[in-house]
Amino acid sequence: MAELYGQRVQTTVQTKYLPYVVDTILNSNVLFQRVVRGAKKWGGRTLRVPVKVSKNTTGQSFRGFDTFSVAATDNRIVLEFTPSFYQITCALPGDELSVADTEDKVLDLMKLTIQSDTEDMADDLGTIFYADGTGNGSKDPLGLAALVDDGNSVSTIGGQSRSTYSTLASTVTASSGTLTLAKIDTLWSAVTSGAQKPTAFYTTESVFNLYGQLLRPQERITKDASTLKGYKGGTGFTALEYNATPILADEKCTSGALIALNENYVDWYALPFFNAKPIAYKSQIKGNDYDAPIGLGKEHCP
Secondary structure, eight states: OOOOSOHHHHTTSOOOOOSSEEOOSOOOOHHHHHHHTTOEEOOSSSEEEEEEOSOOOOOOOOOTTOOOOOOOOOOEEEEEEOOOOOOOOOOOOHHHHHHHSSTTOSSOHHHHHHHHHHHHHHHHHHHHTTSOSOHHHHTSOOOHHHHSOOSSSOOEETTEETTTSGGGOOOOOOOOSOOOHHHHHHHHHHHOBTTBOOSEEEEOHHHHHHHHHHSOGGGOOOEEGGGSTTOOSOTTOEEEEETTEEEEEOTTSOTTOEEEEOGGGOOOEEOOOTTEEEOOOOOSEESSSOSSOTTSOEEEOO
């Protein structure tokens, strides 16, 4: 940029720096923020989840001295998960830190770099959260492509076969052509059982807009997701509603997908890292969704 003023001004007036950085890179990361903000504490070598996969069918009506079954019913299995780890390198040379740590600094170089790298790491994980966990030699955490699958792409979950235990298979409906309310109704019915139903839909911006076009004008109301009944967190996300359930646009979502998810059964377990401090700060970066990234992990200084 060419200098506007001559030496009279340049030698008498300072340059003004705004005390924040504007992010033009990172986009929305809705699912990641929703899941991670509800982090639970990990314990032990592996996480085991008991699952009921069959019904006790020995019940019967009787009269008098009818003979009862004495067969024991084994109707539970265990899903087992191991922890995954993710890191990002945050490096600064000592001479730059020395120069930057003066009374004339506008931004804190070390804190800003850690904040920026933390948000970049969150962006990476947001992408992984929609994948199947096979990335980087299957070292990645499990994402929705593995959790929400009918067994055709991911045959096992937690070490158990979806073909052997059919109730471990999710509903996946191929829907070519035009999006219709009837198709969404069919999906809703397939994944709802009494009070057990999706708490949110995640989709792309394109599908989100297509759904909005299906609604009558009086129904086409976007709301802050945090105001919807039963939906906590995620302030600032806008949502359309289907059966009082928020439909959220996430730029990380798999292309063409509309995912009905019961978030009560999607958990993020945090494992403390050795010699590490929690990340908690007021960000010096504006222009993205990471104002104070609660639960994004730990910073480790070797």
